[in-house]
Amino acid sequence: MNLSPHFYQKRWLIFFLVFVFVGLNTLLAQEAKFEMGHKMTLLVIQLAIIVIAARFIGLLFSQLLHQPRVLGELVAGMVIGPYALGAISLPFLNGPLFPKGPGFLPVSPELYGLAVVASIVLLFMSGLETDLPTFLRFSVVGSVVGLGGVVLSFFLGTLIAVLLLPGVNSFLSPAALFLGALSTATSVGITARILNERRKMSSPEGVTILAGAVLDDVLGIVILAIVVGISRVQIGGSEVEWGHIGTIALKAFGFWVIATALGILSANRLTRGLKRLRSQDAIAGVALGLALFVAGLAEVAGLAMIIGAYIMGLSLSQTDIASELRNRIHGVYNFLVPVFFCVMGMMVNFAAMKRILVFGVIYALLAIIGKVVGCGLPAYLMGFNWRGAFRVGAGMLPRGEVTLIIAGVGLSAGAIGSDLFGVAIVTLLIASLIAPSLLVKSFEGGSGLRKETLLKKEEAGCRIKLEFPSFHIASFIRNRIIEAFENEEFFVHRLNIDGMIYHIKKEDVFITLHQKEGMIELSASEDNRALVSLIVMEEILALKDLFEAVQKVKKPEMVCEELASGLLSDEEEKFN
Amino acid sequence: MNLKKILTSDDIILSLSASTKKEVIREMVECLHQRGKIEDKEAALQAIMEREKKMSTGLEKGVALPHGKCEAVKELVAAIALKHEGVDFGCLDGQPAKIFIMTLSPLNRSGPHIQFLAEITRLLKNKEKREKILQAQSEEEVLEILCS
Structure with a gap:
């Protein structure tokens, strides 16, 4: 069969193309690999540096400067990040350690994902740590206080954006909304630590702050969902x-x-x-898996992932496995959270912040006033x-994780730029640095109450006190x-605080055990008095048995003599 | 705690024939044994008597809670018995005991034991409830009053 030269040309071309295709593919695959x-x-190297730097600077803050560790971790990020030391090119990496990521984020998508x-x-x-009963008990006064803070902070945040930021001329613009949302959330961690140290946790101011902060976080998260929704529509080019x-x-x-x-039920x-x-x-692993799943579902529903995670935690917070979950997840938490x-x-x-320095100062000031x-x-x-009111206001000052998450979501969505993100972080730092000293000072002086109010002291319940002659016997019991x-x-x-305080929980039964030197105190609701009394009684009876049994064995001196004898005998004596 | 999951009307003795502490315990153990809830009744009896030796489980207001832990049971078992005339049980207030709640649990297994006793104690704090139980005409009625 005769084939034309044209055919051979064509065949050669096909052969060439196949060769190029296969070659390129292999090359690309290797390149991709x-x-x-x-x-x-x-x-991995970024993570190593982050984990080490966050630990070191966190410790420096907590132990030398007596400031919260999270502030140290934030500062660690600022120091090693892509806008500071992280931008320096390293020869063995053929570039900087923290190269700027694509899109709105200055870090790589992998790191942001983590x-x-x-x-x-x-x-x-x-969510797991949320004290829902305290919140519900003081929900009226806590809600009013929390809501007041959220409304005024949000209003001032958006107002200053509209008045001072170029290009922002509507309360509904994404930047204004995010700046408003950023002012709302309160981090109760710092306040709780101070209240605990000063033994003011169960004072009227203390419980009001705790209840208000729970509502603040919830409202902050819900506001974030709304703001994200509106911003998505606006960034997409549509009118809201x-x-x-x-x-x-409503959604x-x-x-x-x-x-x-549904979660609580x-x-x-x-x-x-x-x-x-x-x-x-396995329980902790599956629970964490469920938290990730519900977080994903929340995102699918058009809300932020943290809403799902918080709801999952809140739902499990009142169950008897909550404290065990907290214990088991603590390792993961300790590793991941400093990274965040x-x-x-x-x-x-x-x-970028230099450009809006004046705006930043006014924003921080208003966030505190708010x-x-x-x-x-x-x-x-x-x-x-007024004294009590100032205590409550100062206690609500610190900002924390929810603020950071809102800022992160705003930055990744392109609603705020790196300049406003910086302003938000610096405001958080200022508020969290000012709050402790302000709060400590505010608690000097007398009562913070004006008159008999809606605030009722926590129900005393039953308290069983046991005194023992020594710390060791008390610890044994x-x-x-x-x-x-x-x-x-x-x-x-x-x-996880100083002192020996234990929470004992099963279904709706909640008991606190506190040991101080030779004293053990158990507190529970009046309904559970019989349970506590009977358990303690049985243990004391068992102890009586134990002591009697020990006395029957041998004289303790004789046992000790037997144990001590021969300790210094040499090898020969042993073999003889 | 759902008491009806642990107690049925068959676990209730409306009128004990016993007239001493030991007889009360033996009669209640016998009842649980006959119902197949206790394998070795002597072991169960010994566990309860051992506990009584340490300190009487007779509380106040005519209530006693004889209990123990032993290998004679596979899970928590309980019985309620009444003796209208009362029996000297070494109660804290010196009064005779009229309502007896017995509990036996496996020795080396975790599970509610004291919690069950505490729940019953909490319910029997109510004077009206105690009186109604003593006036009850049937085992079912006792259970209903206790759990209501």
């Missing part, structure tokens, strides 16, 4: 109508209310299911005197009592 390998290497996972763990833990805002708000609030109600059933796993580690704060610190662009006045005034109206509760399938959790 190399690219992927390089990215992962960079990520920070997002950390924020989910953080908010899941916040009031009806649309209503829909977004966010609806999701929040329904998911929380099904928590006990879920807990029973989890307990079937018969392994505390450090990555957030990395996003602060000092050069909280002190916004929370203090309703507190005054609810029956505190304490361990026996704890073991007895564990045998009754109670969950016992030692609080």
